[in-house]
Amino acid sequence: MFKKILIANRGEIACRVAATARRMAIRTVAVYSDADADAKHVHACDEAVHIGGSAPKDSYLRWERIIEAAMATGAQAIHPGYGFLSENEGFAAACAEAGLVFIGPPASAIQAMGLKAESKQLMEKAGVPLVPGYHGADQDPALLQREADRIGYPVLIKASAGGGGKGMRAVDKAADFAAALASCQREARNSFGDEAVLVEKYVTRPRHIEIQVFGDTQGNYVYLFERDCSVQRRHQKVLEEAPAPGMTEAMRRRMGEAAVAAARAVKYVGAGTVEFIVEQRHGEMNFFFMEMNTRLQVEHPVTEAITGLDLVEWQLRVAAGEPLPLKQEDLRIHGHAIEARICAENPDNNFLPATGTLHVYRKPRAAAFERALVRIDDGVREGDAISPYYDSMIAKLIVHGATREEALARLDEALAETHIVGPSTNVQFLRHVVTSRSFAQADLDTALIPRESAVLFHQLPVGLELAAAAAVARTLLDERVLAGDDPFSRRDGWRSHGVATRRFAFGFGGEQKEATLTTLHDGALMLAIGTGAPERLSFRTAGADAIELQYGARRMRAAIYTQGETDHVFTEAGAAQIVSVDLLAHAGDNASEGGRLTAPMPGKVISFAVKPGEQVRKGQPLAVMEAMKMEHTIAAPNDGVVAELLFAPGDQVQEGAELLKLSA
Structure with missing residues (x-):
């Protein structure tokens, strides 16, 4: 076994690999860019080497710097994680030339599966089912248009060298093909340095189901069952689960054997994922080969949860020349697991990625990654910044239950306990998806998000009344802390007779609202919001940032974090932001920015x-x-x-x- 490895990646996957290496008594070397000088993954490893500027092309994509770092630190092998250089056959070959073990498949397998068109031709020879399409080398736009017309719309244009939804467009009619093709080629060129595309029939109501495979240097292969990754936005995965709902043992075996045939065709070694598109028609499911990802997948933790295995450990053992730890007949499925990708983005604004400092980053109660019911994989800490240089994922939240229903309930609870203040995130959106009819009932396909859009976007799970009551309570508690024991500094509304009235103004849901707080002679608080009737307000602290609140007949526990004029309110039902407005401040001219x-x-x-x-x-x-x-x-x-x-x-x-x- 290796004594030291270099991890050629950043963020949560670098931390994830380092955790397994530490458990196996393998020392680790991190690499980092200017932007990541104090990143979590740097501190997770035993050593760290600076490799360049913040942009990936100046650091994490410069394999000569990475190989130099490995040689200088005495690392025997390089783990590429996923993304960046993980599927770059040139990097894999360069590692071998330098005498370093690439913890992944041989360069020949990466090359064979790296180009979608060529890989599909190879799969056809291996007897793996394919979607009708054009996978040829001739990339003349007129020819591609004719092929799309022949296949029949809708069609899907995909970057041949791509992945992660980049360089991919669905086209509904011939008139839109040319513009979509140009956009795909441009995005593919920028992301992969190769603008070649393929064109395929777009399967309606498709599910995205993938098979985890493993091969060793002795020619042994197994499949570690399936993952359903159908819930996607912009062709990128949002939720992944294992096993796939509705999967029969017979279909699982057929798909697993097809995935192993695909791996065997390219003499695959290590962890890989064979992705299939599954057509749902008349109560039956047919599957077609889509692509093979020649690396560990982002969603590998759900497979670990249902098998009880550490896939990174398997990677390390296979790369060191050991045989696969188990045979196919030894593998079993235990329970159900779901992973949610927590990203810095605004779902209500077409999932626009967000940047900024994680002023608050509170995670749900979680155990260590082995056999955990709730697991968090991340590469950030509270106070870190989400940078524009890398992808927008903050963390992966993985839950495991005896049944899918148990896992769903546990995931919603864990998301409710995830409190992030800073950049916009998709946490509330994920809760809406998890509790939507389609997902709860396992009515899955890649159009689930647009189909359920009415209950997924622009939702206010915490209404104005409770948000305002929480904000008023937070203000009063803060004032009491500031006043201390000085009775003359308190703003508690005490009067020797009569009542005291105080007005508050808030921005909520794009509108300005007002509230009136009345303190009765006995100290009781009555709060009226807008033109509503006054209701009794009582509260008490329940921790550093938490309060227990009763407003009228409604009770709740809330965590409230104040940033500037905004109170971020987190409750079991959901989260809300409410902005305090100074009634004495000049309103300004409110001039529109025009054009x-x-x-x-x-x-x-x-x-x-x-x-x-x-x-x-x-x-x-x-x-x-x-x-x-x-x-x-x-x-x-x-x-x-x-x-x-x-x-x-x-x-x-x-x-x-x-x-x-x-x-x-």
């Missing part, structure tokens, strides 16, 4: 779709930005005329920068 169109976050301008003087309609695409590895389209908020373009394609811009002017 300003600004960058929603830091990034690079990819292209403009309009020119100065051009008439545009509301909703018309105006510009495309790239940020956090994804393209974002800036659309016209109203009809108008383009007055001026303020940047050029390729320019880096800051959040809030005005991109172009639009006049009425």
Whole structure:
């Protein structure tokens, strides 16, 4: 077994690999960029080496720096994690040339499966079912359009060298094909350095089910059952679970054997995932090969939960030349596991990625990663910043239960205990998905999110009354702390006779609201919100940031974190933000920004779709930005005329920068 390995990655996967290595008494070396100088993964390892600038191309993608770091520190092997260089055959080959073990498949297997078109041709020869499509080398746009017309719409354009939803577009009609193709090619070129695409029939009501496979250097192969990854947004996974609901033993065996055939066809070694698209028709399910990811997957913890195995340990043992620890007949499924990806993003704004400091990051009660009922994999700590240089994932929350119903209940409870203040997150959105009819009843397909959109987006799980009552209670508690024992500094409304009245104003749900607090002679508090009748308010502290609150007949426990003028209220029912408004402050002129169109976050301008003087309609695409590895389209908020373009394609811009002017 290795004595020291280098982990060529960052964030939660680097911390995850380091945890297993520590348990196996293997020393670890971290690498880090300028942005990650004090990152959690740096402290999780025994040594750390700086490899370059903040952008991935200046650090985590510079394999010569990584190999130099491994050689300089005496590491015997390199674990690539996932993303970055994990599926780069050139890096795998360079490790071998340097005498380092690449903890992954051989370069030949990565190459065979790395290009979607060629891999599908290989799978066809191996007898693995394929979706009808075009996987050829000729990339002439006119030919691709003809092939799409032949296959029949809807079709799916996918980057041949891609993954993670990048360079992928669904096209419903022939008229939209050319624009979608250009966007896919551009995104593929920027993400993978290769703009080649393939075109496939878009399966309606598809499920995304993948099989975890493992191979060793002695030619042994097993499949560690399946994961359902159907719940997706923008072709990226949101929730993953194992086993797949509705899976029969017969279909599990057929899919597992097909996945092993795929791995055997390329002499695969190590952990890999064979992804299938599953067609649901007339109560039956048919599966087709989609692609093979030649690395450990983000969602591997759900497989670990139901098998009781450590897949990173298996990776290390296989890479060291040991045989697979178990045979196929030794593997069993125990219970049900679900993983939720917690990301810095705004689901109500088309999942726009967010950046910023994690002012509050409180995690649910969790055990160590082995055999845990609730597990957190992350690479950040409270006070860390979510950077625009890398992807938006903050953490993975994994739960395990005896049944799917038990796992669902445990996941919702754990999400309720996850308190994050700083960048926008998808935590509340995840709770809405988990409790939606479709997900709760396992009515799964990749269109679940748009199908359930009415109950997933723009929800206010905590209403104005409870949010305002919590904010008033928090204000009063803070004032008592500040006043201390000085009775003349207290703002508790005490009077020798009569009552005292105090007004509060809040911003909530995009509107301004007012509340009136009356302190009766006996000290009782009566709170009226808006034009509603006064109701009795009582509260007490229940911890550093928590209060127990009763407003009228309603009782709740809330954790409240104040940042500036905003109170972030977390309850069992959900979370809300309520902003305190100073009634004495000058309101300002509230002038509209008119035709300003600004960058929603830091990034690079990819292209403009309009020119100065051009008439545009509301909703018309105006510009495309790239940020956090994804393209974002800036659309016209109203009809108008383009007055001026303020940047050029390729320019880096800051959040809030005005991109172009639009006049009425």
